[in-house]
Amino acid sequence: MSHQSDLIAEDISAYLKAQEEKSMLRFITCGSVDDGKSTLIGRLLYDSKLIFEDQLNALEADSKKMGTQGQEIDFALLVDGLAAEREQGITIDVAYRFFSTDKRKFIVADTPGHEQYTRNMATGASTADVAILLIDARKGVLTQTRRHSFICSLVGIKRIVLAVNKMDLVDYSQKVLNDIEVEYREFAKDFGFTEIMSIPLSALKGDNIIEKSANTPWYDGPTLMHYLETVQVGDARQAADFRLPVQWVNRPNLDFRGFSGTIASGAIRPGDPIKVLPSAVESTVKSIVTYDGDLDEAVAGEAVTITLNDEIDISRGDVIAGKDHPCEVADQFEAKIIWMTEDHMLPGRPYLFKTSNKMVPGLVTDLKHKVNVNTLEHTAAKQLELNEIGVCNIALDSRIAFDPYTKNRETGSFIIIDRITNSTVGVGMIDFALRRASNIHWQALDVDKVARADMKHQRPAVLWFTGLSGSGKSTIANIVEKRLFQRARHTYILDGDNVRHGLNQDLGFTDADRVENIRRVGEVAKLMVDAGLMVMTSFISPFRAERRMVHDLMDEGEFIEVYVDTPIEVCAERDPKGLYKKAKAGEIKNFTGYDSPYEAPERADIHVNTEAMSAEECADKIIGYLEENGYLTANGNGQR
Amino acid sequence: MTKTLTHLKRLEAESIHIMREVAAEAENPVMLYSVGKDSAVMLHLAMKAFYPSKPPFPVMHVDTTWKFREMIEFRDTHTKSLGLDLIVHINEDGVKQGIGPFSHGSQVHTDVMKTQALKAALDKYGFDAAFGGARRDEEKSRAKERIFSFRSAQHRWDPKNQRPELWNIYNTRKAQGESIRVFPLSNWTELDIWQYIHLENIPIPGLYLSKKRPVVERDGQLFMVDDDRFPLKDGEEPMMKSVRFRTLGCYPLTGAVESEADTLEDVIQEMLLTTSSERQGRVIDHDAAASMEKKKQEGYF
Numbered sequence: 006m007s008h009q010s011d012l013i014a015e016d017i018s019a020y021l022k023a024q025e026e027k028s029m030l031r032f033i034t035c036g037s038v039d040d041g042k043s044t045l046i047g048r049l050l051y052d053s054k055l056i057f058e059d060q061l062n063a064l065e066a067d068s069k070k071m072g073t074q075g076q077e078i079d080f081a082l083l084v085d086g087l088a089a090e091r092e093q094g095i096t097i098d099v100a101y102r103f104f105s106t107d108k109r110k111f112i113v114a115d116t117p118g119h120e121q122y123t124r125n126m127a128t129g130a131s132t133a134d135v136a137i138l139l140i141d142a143r144k145g146v147l148t149q150t151r152r153h154s155f156i157c158s159l160v161g162i163k164r165i166v167l168a169v170n171k172m173d174l175v176d177y178s179q180k181v182l183n184d185i186e187v188e189y190r191e192f193a194k195d196f197g198f199t200e201i202m203s204i205p206l207s208a209l210k211g212d213n214i215i216e217k218s219a220n221t222p223w224y225d226g227p228t229l230m231h232y233l234e235t236v237q238v239g240d241a242r243q244a245a246d247f248r249l250p251v252q253w254v255n256r257p258n259l260d261f262r263g264f265s266g267t268i269a270s271g272a273i274r275p276g277d278p279i280k281v282l283p284s285a286v287e288s289t290v291k292s293i294v295t296y297d298g299d300l301d302e303a304v305a306g307e308a309v310t311i312t313l314n315d316e317i318d319i320s321r322g323d324v325i326a327g328k329d330h331p332c333e334v335a336d337q338f339e340a341k342i343i344w345m346t347e348d349h350m351l352p353g354r355p356y357l358f359k360t361s362n363k364m365v366p367g368l369v370t371d372l373k374h375k376v377n378v379n380t381l382e383h384t385a386a387k388q389l390e391l392n393e394i395g396v397c398n399i400a401l402d403s404r405i406a407f408d409p410y411t412k413n414r415e416t417g418s419f420i421i422i423d424r425i426t427n428s429t430v431g432v433g434m435i436d437f438a439l440r441r442a443s444n445i446h447w448q449a450l451d452v453d454k455v456a457r458a459d460m461k462h463q464r465p466a467v468l469w470f471t472g473l474s475g476s477g478k479s480t481i482a483n484i485v486e487k488r489l490f491q492r493a494r495h496t497y498i499l500d501g502d503n504v505r506h507g508l509n510q511d512l513g514f515t516d517a518d519r520v521e522n523i524r525r526v527g528e529v530a531k532l533m534v535d536a537g538l539m540v541m542t543s544f545i546s547p548f549r550a551e552r553r554m555v556h557d558l559m560d561e562g563e564f565i566e567v568y569v570d571t572p573i574e575v576c577a578e579r580d581p582k583g584l585y586k587k588a589k590a591g592e593i594k595n596f597t598g599y600d601s602p603y604e605a606p607e608r609a610d611i612h613v614n615t616e617a618m619s620a621e622e623c624a625d626k627i628i629g630y631l632e633e634n635g636y637l638t639a640n641g642n643g644q645r
Numbered sequence: 646m647t648k649t650l651t652h653l654k655r656l657e658a659e660s661i662h663i664m665r666e667v668a669a670e671a672e673n674p675v676m677l678y679s680v681g682k683d684s685a686v687m688l689h690l691a692m693k694a695f696y697p698s699k700p701p702f703p704v705m706h707v708d709t710t711w712k713f714r715e716m717i718e719f720r721d722t723h724t725k726s727l728g729l730d731l732i733v734h735i736n737e738d739g740v741k742q743g744i745g746p747f748s749h750g751s752q753v754h755t756d757v758m759k760t761q762a763l764k765a766a767l768d769k770y771g772f773d774a775a776f777g778g779a780r781r782d783e784e785k786s787r788a789k790e791r792i793f794s795f796r797s798a799q800h801r802w803d804p805k806n807q808r809p810e811l812w813n814i815y816n817t818r819k820a821q822g823e824s825i826r827v828f829p830l831s832n833w834t835e836l837d838i839w840q841y842i843h844l845e846n847i848p849i850p851g852l853y854l855s856k857k858r859p860v861v862e863r864d865g866q867l868f869m870v871d872d873d874r875f876p877l878k879d880g881e882e883p884m885m886k887s888v889r890f891r892t893l894g895c896y897p898l899t900g901a902v903e904s905e906a907d908t909l910e911d912v913i914q915e916m917l918l919t920t921s922s923e924r925q926g927r928v929i930d931h932d933a934a935a936s937m938e939k940k941k942q943e944g945y946f
Contacts, residue, residue: 017911025844028652109652141908252662252669267658294696296693308662361813373888420814
C-alpha cells in the first residue's frame with residue numbers, strides 16, 4: 006500500500022491529516038476483454054503502487070502459469086476474481102476495485118463487455134460519476150461502444166473518458182486518435198454527455214496512464230490518472246432541490262422524534278421551510294442531529310437525522326423536500342426499464358417496486374416499445390427479455406413521491422422485485438407521471454355490491470378452477486353451476502369457449518398472451534362479483550403469479566381457488582379435445598404440460614383429485630365448502 | 646458554496662444508509678462482532694446511524710474459545726461502555742469434543758468452532774439479517790460480493806444467484822428460513838479503516854500495537870503463547886519480542902509481526918511503508934488460491 010509521499014516517513018501525523026481531506030471518485034470501465042480493460046485496471050493498481058510484494062510474487066507465478074503475455078506480467082490476472090472465471094479467462098460480473106492516490110480514493114466498477122451483460126454494466130454505472138470507454142485503437146468505434154455509451158447515457162453518466170488503448174499497435178498515430186474522436190463525438194451528440202475526454206493509451210506499456218508518454222508528443226491533454234484525480238463531481242447534486250427520503254423514524258423516547266435518511270440532493274439548514282410528500286404537510290427544520298453534534302448545514306450525500314418544529318406524522322417512504330420546490334407525487338408513470346432476469350417481463354403481471362426508501366406493489370400496464378441497444382431503434386414488443394430495455398407505463402397501488410430520473414438519480418429510480426422468487430428482476434428510471442390516473446374516479450353508486458348480493462341471498466365469489474387441459478375443470482364447474490341453479494342462486498361460467506371466441510379473440514398462447522388472457526378474465530370476474538354473482542371460471546391458468554393477481558383484485562374471501570388435480574398421463578389418456586395427441590405430434594406449440602409449464606397451487610382453497618373422486622363427488626365437496634363458509638346464506642356479508 | 650465531502654464522510658454515509666435500511670426492513674437483525682479493527686469501525690458506525698437511539702439490534706460474538714485473552718477483555722468492556730446488548734455464542738459440543746487448532750488443525754477447528762458455530766447461533770436466535778465487517782478489498786473473490794448477500798436456509802452462498810445492486814436501493818426480501826449477510830464496510834479499504842480509526846479516535850484492542858510479548862516461531866511465523874494450552878516443544882522457551890498483530894483471530898492461527906510501532910500513527914506509518922498484504926498473517930488463507938470462495942460457499946463468513 007506504498008503511497009509514495011515522503012511525508013509518510015518524515016511526518017506521519019501531517020500525512021494522515023492531509024489524507025483525511027481526500028475526496029472520492031467512482032468510475033466504471035466499459036469495454037470487452039480484448040480491449041485490455043482488465044489490463045488497464047491492473048495497471049492503475051500497479052502503477053499507483055497498490056500491489057504488495059506477496060501479491061506481486063503470486064502475480065508473477067500466475068502470469069507464467071496462465072497468463073496471456075508470455076514471460077511478462079499479465080495485469081489482468083490481478084483483477085479477474087472468481088475461480089471459474091479465471092479458468093475461462095473472462096470476467097462475468099461486476100467487480101469493485103479500490104485504489105487511492107495522495108489526492109483521491111477511487112472505486113472502480115469493472116464490468117464485462119459481452120453482448121449479454123447490459124445488466125452488469127447498468128449496475129456498475131448506476132453509482133459511477135465517470136465512465137471510461139475502452140476502445141481498441143486498431144478497431145475504432147464498434148457496435149459495443151455504441152451500446153456502452155447508450156447505457157451510460159441511460160443511467161445518467163455525464164462525463165466520458167474515451168480511452169483509446171493499444172496505441173502502441175498503431176505506431177502512436179495522432180490521426181488514428183483524431184478519427185476515432187471525430188466519429189465518436191458525432192455519434193454521441195444526443196447522449197447528453199457534458200464532457201468527452203479522449204486520451205491515447207497503452208495499458209500494456211503504461212503510456213499516458215500516470216506519466217505523459219514520450220511516444221505521443223503531439224498529445225497535450227491530461228494523463229488518465231491526472232484526469233481522474235482532478236475531474237469535478239458532485240456539485241450539481243448539491244445545487245439541486247432539497248430531498249431527504251425518510252428511511253427510518255428515530256424515536257428513542259417520547260420527547261424525541263427524528264427522521265433519518267441520506268440526503269439525496271440539495272442542502273438544508275435549521276429554520277428552512279419543508280414540505281413532506283405525499284402528504285403535502287408543511288413545517289420547518291428544528292435541528293440536524295448527528296452523533297458528532299448538531300449541524301448548521303447538511304448537504305447531498307450526508308446521512309443525517311432531522312427534527313421538525315411541528316408534530317407531524319411522517320413515516321418511512323415519505324420524502325422531505327424544500328417547501329418551494331417539492332417533488333412530484335403520482336401512482337402512474339412512464340419509465341425506462343432494464344430487464345435483468347431470464348423470466349420475461351410481462352405487462353399485466355404484478356411485481357413489487359422499490360424506490361430508495363419505499364416498497365409498493367404494482368404492475369407494468371403497457372410496454373410501449375423496446376429499444377435496441379445497438380441501433381437505438383424502437384420496436385414494438387409484447388414482453389421484455391433479459392438485458393432488454395423498454396419504455397413502459399407503470400401503475401402502483403399507492404402514490405409515491407418522486408422526481409424524473411434525469412433531474413434526480415436518487416429519487417427517480419426504482420428496482421422491480423418478483424413477488425414469488427423475491428429476486429431483483431429489473432430496474433427502472435422514471436420519465437414522468439401519467440396524469441390521467443388522477444382523473445378516473447370510481448363511480449360510487451347507491452346500489453352497491455352488498456345490496457345486490459343480499460337481494461340474491463348469496464355472498465358473491467369467484468370459484469377459480471385451475472388444472473391441466475382435460476383435468477375436468479369444465480365438467481365439474483358445470484355440475485356445480487347446475488346445483489347452485491337448482492337452489493335459485495345466481496351464477497355464471499367463464500371459460501375458454503365463451504371468452505376466447507369473443508373478448509379475447511385477439512390473444513394467442515404465448516406467455517405474454519396467457520397473462521393478458523387471465524388478466525381480462527379476472528377483471529370480468531370482478532365486475533360479475535360486483536354484480537352479486539357466483540362466478541365459476543374454467544381456465545388452465547398455469548402461472549401462480551396470475552392467479553395471485555386475480556386473487557389480489559378481489560376483496561377478502563371473494564376468490565376461491567379450486568385445484569382440479571389430475572396427473573398429466575390421465576389427462577392425456579382422456580384427451581377430450583384431441584389436443585394432447587396434437588401436442589405430442591408437435592402440431593401445437595406452448596401446450597401446458599408439454600412445452601409450457603404448469604405451476605400447481607401451493608395452498609388451494611379446495612383441492613379435488615379426479616382420480617380418486619367422480620366429477621359428482623368433486624362438485625359435492627365444492628358445494629360443501631360454500632355452505633360451510635356462508636356463501637349460500639342470505640346476508641352472508643352482513644356488515645352494511 | 647459547495648461543501649466537499651471527504652472520502653471517509655462518503656464511506657461513512659453509505660455504511661449508515663445500509664444499516665438503517667436493514668433496521669427498517671429486517672425482522673430480527675444482529676451485528677456480528679469479531680473484536681477486530683473492522684468490527685470496531687462497524688460498531689462505531691452503528692452508534693452514529695441510530696443516534697440518539699441505540700442500535701436497534703444486539704451484537705454477537707462467536708467465541709471459538711481460542712481468541713487472545715486481551716480480545717475478550719476488550720470485547721466485554723467496550724460493548725459495555727457503549728451500552729450495547731452483547732451475545733456471546735460458543736459451540737459447546739465442540740468444546741466437549743475438545744476441538745482446538747493444535748489438536749485438530751486450523752481447518753477442522755475453524756469449521757467446527759467458527760463456521761458451524763455461526764450457523765447454529767443464527768438458527769438459535771432466528772436472526773434473519775447479520776451484519777459482517779468484510780471488505781471487498783480483502784481478497785479477489787470478495788470484489789464481486791454484494792453488499793446484501795443472500796444465504797439459503799442451509800446458509801449457503803451461491804455466487805451465480807446474487808441480486809444486482811443499483812444506486813442505493815437494496816432488495817431485502819427473502820423467503821422464510823433464508824437470511825441475509827450484510828456488509829456495510831464493502832467499499833472500505835484497509836487504509837480507509839485505519840484512517841477512520843485515527844480520525845474518529847475509535848478504541849481498538851491493544852494487540853494491534855507493539856509490545857513485548859512471549860512468542861515462538863512456527864513455519865517461519867511468530868505465534869504468541871497466550872496461555873498454557875500452547876504446546877511447547879521439549880526445552881522450548883517462548884522468546885520475548887516486540888510484536889504486534891495486523892489481524893486478530895484465534896491466537897494459534899494468527900501470526901505476529903516484529904515491530905516497534907506502539908502508537909496508532911506508527912502502525913499506520915509502518916503499514917504504508919510495508920510490502921506485504923494484510924491477510925498474510927492469517928493461516929486460514931494459505932490454502933489453494935480459491936480457498937476463500939470455497940469457504941464462503943460453505944458458510945464461512
